[in-house]
Amino acid sequence: LVAAGIIIGAGTAGATVYAYCATIDGLQETPPVATPASGSGTFTIDTDANTVSYNITYGGLIGTETAAHIHGYCGPGVPCGVVHPLPPGSPKIGVWDYAEADEASILAGLTYVNIHTDFRPGGEIRGQIIECPVTPTDEASWGRVKTLFR
Structure with missing residues (x-):
């Protein structure tokens, strides 16, 4: 995974902000839980403000x-x-x-x-909060790379 840190100019001058994600399911529970439940989360970490928006x-x-x-x-x-x-x-929306x-x-x-439930008090679904995978953009596509070597 590649760090997804970006610099934000509006609002907080020079703030360093990171994009993190979580895929949430029963297989990540300890021990794993057989459940059809699933979820996802997006997290914005601002290291200047010491906040996680979720x-x-x-x-x-x-x-x-x-x-x-969390x-x-x-x-x-x-x-x-x-x-x-x-x-x-x-959804669960807030700031930590x-x-x-x-x-x-x-x-x-x-x-x-x-996420704890009466079915599994220790947790029915769980998801590790990690750096979001970076997906290629038009600027980084294979077609653009090939044109550099023509």
């Missing part, structure tokens, strides 16, 4: 949501503590103000979304 959606839960959190700081397949509560329902000391762990992908 938009998380999901559907298909077997159980009724009882709680949802957990940290650990890698995939490892359970760890709650670092930020999430609002109920889908994090401590400067936690920034390196957040940027290292050591946080995850966990």
Whole structure:
């Protein structure tokens, strides 16, 4: 994965902002959960403001949501503590103000979304928050690369 850091000029001069994503499903739970539920999340990390803005959606839960959190700081397949509560329902939209000391762990992908239900109180679906994959644009397409060598 390639870092997706960008510089934003409007609003906060010189702010460094990173785009992170999460694919959320039962297979990432510890232990894995057989569920048709799935979801996704987009996260904008502003390292100057020490904030994570999030938009998380999901559907298909077997159980009724009882709680949802961002957990940290650990890698995939490892359970760890709650670092930020999430609002109920889908979508979950908000901002997390994090401590400067936690920034390196957040940027290292050591946080995850966990949706808890009465079907699986420990979590029905989970998704690690990682750098978004970068997809080629017209400027980086193979056709453009070939024209450089003509």
